[in-house]
Amino acid sequence: xxxxxxxxxxxxxxxxxxxxxxxxxxxxxxxxxxxxxxxxxxxxxxxxxxxxxxxxxxxxxxxxxxxxxxxxxxxxxxxxxxxxxxxxxxxxxxxxxxxxxxxxxxxxxxxxxxxxxxxxxxxxxxxxxxxxxxxxxxxxxxxxxxxxxxxxxxxxxxxxxxxxxxxxxxxxxxxxxxxxxxxxxxxxxxxxxxxxxxxxxxxxxxxxxxxxxxxxxxxxxxxxxxxxxxxxxxxxxxxxxxxxxxxxxxxxxxxxxxxxxxxxxxxxxxxxxxxxxxxx
Ligand SMILES: CC/C=C\CC/C=C/CC(=O)SCCNC(=O)CCNC(=O)[C@H](O)C(C)(C)COP(=O)(O)OP(=O)(O)OC[C@H]1O[C@@H](n2cnc3c(N)ncnc32)[C@H](O)[C@@H]1OP(=O)(O)O
Numbered sequence: 713x714x715x716x717x718x719x720x721x722x723x724x725x726x727x728x729x730x731x732x733x734x735x736x737x738x739x740x741x742x743x744x745x746x747x748x749x750x751x752x753x754x755x756x757x758x759x760x761x762x763x764x765x766x767x768x769x770x771x772x773x774x775x776x777x778x779x780x781x782x783x784x785x786x787x788x789x790x791x792x793x794x795x796x797x798x799x800x801x802x803x804x805x806x807x808x809x810x811x812x813x814x815x816x817x818x819x820x821x822x823x824x825x826x827x828x829x830x831x832x833x834x835x836x837x838x839x840x841x842x843x844x845x846x847x848x849x850x851x852x853x854x855x856x857x858x859x860x861x862x863x864x865x866x867x868x869x870x871x872x873x874x875x876x877x878x879x880x881x882x883x884x885x886x887x888x889x890x891x892x893x894x895x896x897x898x899x900x901x902x903x904x905x906x907x908x909x910x911x912x913x914x915x916x917x918x919x920x921x922x923x924x925x926x927x928x929x930x931x932x933x934x935x936x937x938x939x940x941x942x943x944x945x946x947x948x949x950x951x952x953x954x955x956x957x958x959x960x961x962x963x964x965x966x967x968x969x970x971x972x973x974x975x976x977x978x979x980x981x982x983x984x985x986x987x988x989x990x991x992x
Pocket of ligand 1: 757758760792793795796797798799800801839841842843844865866869871872873874965966969970983986987988989990991
């Protein structure tokens with residue numbers, strides 16, 4: 713409690729204000745001087761995206777909009793893992809009602825993040841496979857700390873990246889590179905990701921990443937907000953609309969793929985291999 717008060721006092725002095733008071737799996741702060749919000753994922757051990765975490769991310773994005781944020785930095789409180797992607801336990805031997813709600817919340821979160829009016833930057837301070845990569849791809853600028861990996865590795869798990877995951881990747885690195893990377897389920901090192909254009913900058917650590925992210929957002933200070941945001945909407949509209957118009961079909965396709973016996977078997981093996989690795 714004393715530590716919390718001390719931290720709050722220090723944040724107040726530096727002009728950083730806490731938002732999302734009720735959130736537990738994310739923290740949302742805003743810098744009152746710049747209007748830039750920081751959304752940090754904080755679901756130990758690896759920020760895997762379960763229904764509850766997605767719900768908090770989605771609410772935080774709305775709160776940042778309602779607060780008229782000038783920009784948003786998406787990062788993780790865990791230096792080492794940005795996000796391990798979707799929580800595999802949501803997809804393994806799923807409860808039908810919950811898994812439907814889970815996928816619907818993922819769709820909602822992506823749609824919101826992909827078309828925020830304010831500029832978005834991912835400060836990728838750790839590994840970022842699959843759904844973690846999707847979050848980063850949805851931002852306008854990606855800054856990654858060296859010595860980590862990022863990519864859409866779904867095929868390696870015996871599942872597939874849905875069309876909107878693929879489109880998010882194609883919009884950043886193009887058809888040819890996406891085809892090669894996604895069919896292989898390739899995880900790019902930070903260096904490889906920079907070479908292929910998947911990320912924009914390499915930094916030494918999160919602090920440097922945050923400074924660079926603020927500088928990126930600051931570039932828009934003199935660009936009229938509405939003109940910028942409408943341009944982004946139009947550029948991204950085709951990609952978003954293809955999901956918005958087909959949410960039910962997309963949900964059904966997900967349920968069909970993920971409940972296949974061979975997909976369940978692959979997920980079971982994968983969970984076991986992660987557990988074996990963790991106990992070594
Ligand atoms: C039509 C569409 C159909 C289907 C589409 C489905 C789309 C799916 C997209 C996804 O996002 S699938 C998820 C893909 N994610 C991964 O492949 C990542 C797996 N995790 C890792 O590679 C590593 O954990 C890490 C590099 C992220 C971090 O490594 P490290 O820091 O060494 O942690 P550990 O590996 O020891 O893991 C600690 C702990 O966390 C559990 N865990 C890790 N990842 C997940 C996950 N994605 N979901 C649930 N749980 C996860 C791991 O099992 C360990 O658990 P313990 O209980 O053993 O402590």
